Amino acid sequence: MSDNGSAGDGTSRKNHAGEEAALSERMRSLEQKLEQARAGTEKNAKADGAPSGGMQGMGLALRVASEFASGVLVGAGLGWLLDHFLGTTPWGMIVLLLLGFAAGVLNVLRAVGKVAQPEERVKPRPGVKSGK
Amino acid sequence: MANDPIHQFQIHEYFPLGNFAGMDFHFTNSALAMVANVAVVTGFLYFATAKKSLIPGRTQSIAELSYEFVASTLKSSAGTEGMRFFPFVFSLFMFILTANLFGMFPYFLTATSQIIITFALAMSVMLVVVGYGFYRHGTHFLGLFVPHGVPGAVIPLVSAIEVISFLSRPISLSVRLFANMLAGHITLKVFAGFVVSLASLGVVGVGGAIVPLLMTVALTALEFLVAFLQAYVFTILTCMYLNDALHPGH
Numbered sequence: 001m002s003d004n005g006s007a008g009d010g011t012s013r014k015n016h017a018g019e020e021a022a023l024s025e026r027m028r029s030l031e032q033k034l035e036q037a038r039a040g041t042e043k044n045a046k047a048d049g050a051p052s053g054g055m056q057g058m059g060l061a062l063r064v065a066s067e068f069a070s071g072v073l074v075g076a077g078l079g080w081l082l083d084h085f086l087g088t089t090p091w092g093m094i095v096l097l098l099l100g101f102a103a104g105v106l107n108v109l110r111a112v113g114k115v116a117q118p119e120e121r122v123k124p125r126p127g128v129k130s131g132k
Numbered sequence: 133m134a135n136d137p138i139h140q141f142q143i144h145e146y147f148p149l150g151n152f153a154g155m156d157f158h159f160t161n162s163a164l165a166m167v168a169n170v171a172v173v174t175g176f177l178y179f180a181t182a183k184k185s186l187i188p189g190r191t192q193s194i195a196e197l198s199y200e201f202v203a204s205t206l207k208s209s210a211g212t213e214g215m216r217f218f219p220f221v222f223s224l225f226m227f228i229l230t231a232n233l234f235g236m237f238p239y240f241l242t243a244t245s246q247i248i249i250t251f252a253l254a255m256s257v258m259l260v261v262v263g264y265g266f267y268r269h270g271t272h273f274l275g276l277f278v279p280h281g282v283p284g285a286v287i288p289l290v291s292a293i294e295v296i297s298f299l300s301r302p303i304s305l306s307v308r309l310f311a312n313m314l315a316g317h318i319t320l321k322v323f324a325g326f327v328v329s330l331a332s333l334g335v336v337g338v339g340g341a342i343v344p345l346l347m348t349v350a351l352t353a354l355e356f357l358v359a360f361l362q363a364y365v366f367t368i369l370t371c372m373y374l375n376d377a378l379h380p381g382h
Contacts, residue, residue, distance in 0.1 A: 062311055063365075070303035074296050096296075099289075103296035107304065110297075 067107035075100010137321035141245055141314070162249070165241045169230045198226065202367065209371040210378060217374050220260060224253065225367045232313060232359030245313040250306035257370050258302045265377035276380040305369055312362045316355045323348045
């Protein structure tokens with residue numbers, strides 16, 4: 001607390017100090033309110049994580065279909081590439097198509113929340129601080 | 133031709149841009165739509181925030197709301213650390229949202245109904261995730277594919293499946309956005325086409341045309357919802373993938 005020296009008599013200085021105390025009191029209460037508001041928005045953001053609307057059915061269908069199809073497609077693509085460059089026709093395609101099918105099922109299960117995301121499923125070992 | 137539901141997605145070349153690396157580049161209607169998108173978003177945000185009044189006006193409110201919306205989405209799924217990607221995520225969201233909404237104007241091309249556009253967007257997301265993941269965590273980033281608590285014998289199998297699942301992300305991300313926009317616009321066009329062809333049948337036809345007309349009106353509203361929802365879904369999945377890059381389960 002630094003005065004600019006001009007405050008000579010005691011009453012004005014006391015007033016000054018009182019004002020400052022009131023100001024810091026107000027600031028503290030404001031900060032508290034802000035903190036509460038922040039916590040509230042965070043909670044809200046967590047609560048409405050899933051988009052809701054009349055389109056839910058079709059949206060979910062398109063989402064699940066694309067998740068599954070993309071898994072199989074990537075498997076097939078990788079298999080084709082492997083065969084093309086290593087000349088292992090047809091084994092690369094067979095194996096990777098099957099793996100792609102599994103990945104597609106995994107994608108779908110993740111999309112509907114039956115299997116945790118890679119980040120959540122992995123439990124941090126005791127003693128190792130998780131990145132979160 | 134007027135009744136062809138696919139006609140709206142055709143690409144026309146306006147003028148050539150030149151020949152680079154053996155490929156012909158043209159300025160197309162798709163490019164024009166995207167340039168217009170970017171110009172509208174940038175111009176809107178610039179003018180909306182130019183005044184910077186404490187009590188926001190209507191346009192400033194919209195700009196602030198969009199900021200708040202994307203920021204809270206990013207924070208809730210990637211943590212406060214994810215805010216370093218805010219410019220990237222916000223640009224993606226605004227671009228996809230305006231591209232989707234531009235498609236709702238008659239005679240405008242929906243840029244996001246072209247698979248190559250959505251795929252390029254999804255690939256840019258995945259490149260950021262992989263690049264930042266390796267930059268930040270080095271080889272630890274590969275831990276994403278090796279879950280703990282799995283018996284050693286099946287780790288190769290599980291890792292292979294995880295890798296394929298990871299590689300399929302950009303495809304599912306791009307196909308979802310593209311398929312939603314394409315399917316929605318085709319449905320809209322088909323129902324609108326019913327109105328025309330029924331109305332040409334005479335008095336009974338005009339009476340019957342009311343049903344698809346109502347359907348078209350309802351579908352238009354639905355399309356506006358889908359336009360927003362798909363931009364949101366793309367954004368939230370981007371945030372989840374960025375979360376993987378920030379904390380690869382370790």
